[in-house]
Amino acid sequence: MSEQKAWIAGCAGKRLSPDEKAFYADERPWGFILFGRNVGEAAELRDLVAELREAGGRETTPILVDQEGGRVQRLRPPLAPRYPASARLGELHDSDPEAAERAAWLTGRLFAFDLAAYGFTVDCLPCLDVPVAGANSVIGDRAYSSSPEVVAKLGRAAAAGLAAGGLLPVMKHMPGHGRGNADSHLSLPVVEASCAELEASDFQPFRALADLPAAMTAHILFRDIDPDQPTTLSPIVIADVIRGRLGFGGLLLTDDMSMKALQGEMRDLGRRAIEAGCDIALHCNGDMAEMRAVAAGVPELVGVSAMRALAAEAYGPTHLQPADERTLRAEYEAIMGPPVA
Template identity: 55%
Template structure:
């Protein structure tokens, strides 16, 4: 089994993809909008992905934060608010929103969600995080993140906290360019790292493709053994499974294979590749090592959390309660002090959609 999570190009697997997955045996898979048509189709796709590797427990990931970042949407799935709206509500609604999302995902065979976002935006930062964040105060982000993590786990879905050790101060969108953060390590520890340290017991985390100049001026966190050992595993104390952010993003340099080798050598456990481009996935399959050692232990520990059935839940009544609370929070928005949510939210594109190049 390779230390990989891979995507696929469309709503069904091609024969070439099946053959690659059978031979490469990635630990898991990830879906994007290009892979989603209807509930029945997604259920068939997640089953086909698992069948290709012969492991019914193989995790299937998605980015279903809500707001701009929601792969499963209308007309078959409800819309969810961005993280900042939860910042206008009591913490229990972050748990409830996550529990509802978990029910949606489990129903179609998706068992891991790349959420909650624990990044803490600062004034002047690039808006790639923006309203995806819960708040601008680290302790508030930590509390809401903790509630959301509990909701996902109660619904039988693994949460992936991101983007460790913090993307909120980034001066660029890492999908397009490499962000560099110039803040001192003391500033980062007092602000950016706080939510991740508070949720250091999360089962999985996703790295930030960000250079923290005070820690390692030469390499983004994903490929920096200094950041991963000293900050992620050390100061933050994260002990779970560490996934890279998408290796096909423009923040990173080198070939896809070189990026994977560098990230895994730096201390990441799993290399994530999202765009579904077959030649790149073949390169990764040749370059990535088997999942072994502590990384394998962490992976097994994470999957062990899915062995218990989800808690009892009435999605119909709870969704009505959730939607009423969201509507009330937005109705009171003009008086809010949350700077991440404007009174009239502008339409924004999804900054995180991993696409096959033919779709770009």
């Protein structure tokens, strides 16, 4: 089997088309990511995940999803319970830190039960962004807290819960999206804060969790660090901040390359992201023309990036701790109340 290429693909619908199957076989993405448009009935979703894994050519082909609770929850009832936004755990921490930390772990572990049932192996969680007053609401209650210490503690617990369920956690959005003055889905956020301010707050949770195996970049321009390029395309931010100051040595994914924060031709953007130091370019919207361009711009997944990818793939299986789902759901409900049907 030839090597994978340094990208992750989305798909258009609830089943793969013949064109998609042939394209994936040729362009060999490392993994796939699913969104709400891809989620149908339970049997449909399992079939789609199986199709993607077959298209990927490996039993270990990673299948990703964003399952955070609150606004960002791709699997909803009846496929999975509704969970509160991460900010609810931060609110609990204000009154009962121990209960909040346990609830964060339980949330990750229950997400793992929910997702593994359909074949997912990766959850893009925890969100380690530290929001500040006046920032765009795109993060908002997706963040655990405005305290970097609380974000780090609850993010660590959630990641451990996912791993105990056999899933790979992906922390986001490195090195911090909490100050963004725009929604990066629509335009490029610019952060004017000094590097010293960022060090004192935004960077802290990512530094504390730098031992985790995978992370996702923020499509944000930090003017005091690199006034010309957003993080995803910035060798300065990736080398000096993410790999340097924060000490992150794991697999670095881009945020979605199809978001409007990045401007330019998709092939060029994919190439530039890898050249800047990202290991894998993530493309989510399932548009075939865009996917062809991204795939044409990225290289084979080799060298240190391939080693990081192998370590990330092994992380969930090697941390799996079998547990009784009913018992853990009852414990979660005793702390947080029953999920909304």
